Amino acid sequence: MIGTQELVMIFGVVVLLFGASKLPELARSMGSSVGEFKKAQKESELNLREFEKSLKDPMAPKTKVQETAAKLGLDIRGKTDDQLLDEIQRSAEKPKEVSEP
Known part of the structure; x- marks a missing residue:
């Protein structure tokens, strides 16, 4: 000192x-x-x-495709953006179930 x-x-x-x-x-x-x-x-x-x-926290969405897939409830672990786009498209093409009151 x-x-x-x-x-x-x-x-x-x-x-x-x-x-x-x-x-x-x-x-x-x-x-x-x-x-x-x-x-x-x-x-x-x-x-x-x-x-x-x-x-x-490696599972945090990073791209817009991953964010969209996560919002739709799709599993994004280990999938490429192209695979996620295919899953998003398939989920959009499915007819939505409408529940009657």
């Missing part, structure tokens, strides 16, 4: 290198850099969580 003497020495070197008039500008730029870094870090963590969630 950096002690008090080391911090004072680092601050003295910074003042000698940049001058007292440049210190506020330097501090602002460092603050904005830290803010951008934290923002990028949060965004990458969010993307990682979404990726992990997609790995845990």
Whole structure:
């Protein structure tokens, strides 16, 4: 851990290198850099969580065909879009049973 003497020495070197008039500008730029870094870090963590969630739930519909098949109650596991389209078409061609009151 950096002690008090080391911090004072680092601050003295910074003042000698940049001058007292440049210190506020330097501090602002460092603050904005830290803010951008934290923002990028949060965004990458969010993307990682979404990726992990997609790995845990592989049955989530991804294409419009898969979404439509899932809404119709068809099993979409291990089927291609063409197979799902055929099943959707077959289910649309079936006459619907009408129940009388």
